[in-house]
Amino acid sequence: MRIYTRSGDEGQTSLIYGRRVSKASQRVCTYGTIDEANSAIGLAVARLNGDARFGDLCGYLGRVQRDLFDLGRDLATPLDKPSTPYTTEEDVLLLEKMIDRLDAENPPLTRFILPGGHEAAARLHLARTVVRRAEREVVALGEAEPVQPFIRRYLNRLSDLLFVMARVVNTRCGVEEPAVDFQAPKPNPFADEPKA
Numbered sequence: 001m002r003i004y005t006r007s008g009d010e011g012q013t014s015l016i017y018g019r020r021v022s023k024a025s026q027r028v029c030t031y032g033t034i035d036e037a038n039s040a041i042g043l044a045v046a047r048l049n050g051d052a053r054f055g056d057l058c059g060y061l062g063r064v065q066r067d068l069f070d071l072g073r074d075l076a077t078p079l080d081k082p083s084t085p086y087t088t089e090e091d092v093l094l095l096e097k098m099i100d101r102l103d104a105e106n107p108p109l110t111r112f113i114l115p116g117g118h119e120a121a122a123r124l125h126l127a128r129t130v131v132r133r134a135e136r137e138v139v140a141l142g143e144a145e146p147v148q149p150f151i152r153r154y155l156n157r158l159s160d161l162l163f164v165m166a167r168v169v170n171t172r173c174g175v176e177e178p179a180v181d182f183q184a185p186k187p188n189p190f191a192d193e194p195k196a
Helices: 026-048 052-075 089-103 119-144 151-173
Strands: 012-014 020-022
Touching: 026 052, 026 119, 026 151, 052 089, 052 119, 052 151, 089 151, 119 151
Parallel strands: none
Antiparallel strands: 012 020
16 A cells, blocks of 8 residues: 555545545544544553553553544445444443443542543543543534444543543552542642742
């Protein structure tokens, strides 16, 4: 396969089955954000990989990355063409099983968590926010044209999984989760400076 084809130089790309559409179309923007989410997850995996504490997370995320590729294929396939969806209810149920298994390790959630703590947790939170954006774009696309039924549900569960994984990383590493205390005053980084 050649890396460059020159076929997109005029701002159009091909969906599966060859239909040409604008690269700025909602459908193309949506599966582009799915690709971005996959890349953000890859960044988290690169940080988790090689650490024995996170072998299960890397395995789960490897499956997720393959799933996201399938979501992109579903989104790039016009629904008026004969095609079996790549994303199914079983994929959604598998995410729920991952969430339940991992969240059993976490302390009860009693406050709002800020992204951060261990570096890998911060990367997972970043991936979570990209997945949330992808979900919003799928919703917008679905308001304009048909979308495979399980894509939105998959992304909704995936953002939950990434949140739980970020908490698991901090839990396993003994890193305190950054959190919001709405009763405490906001920190002032200049509080100790002498007043002019």
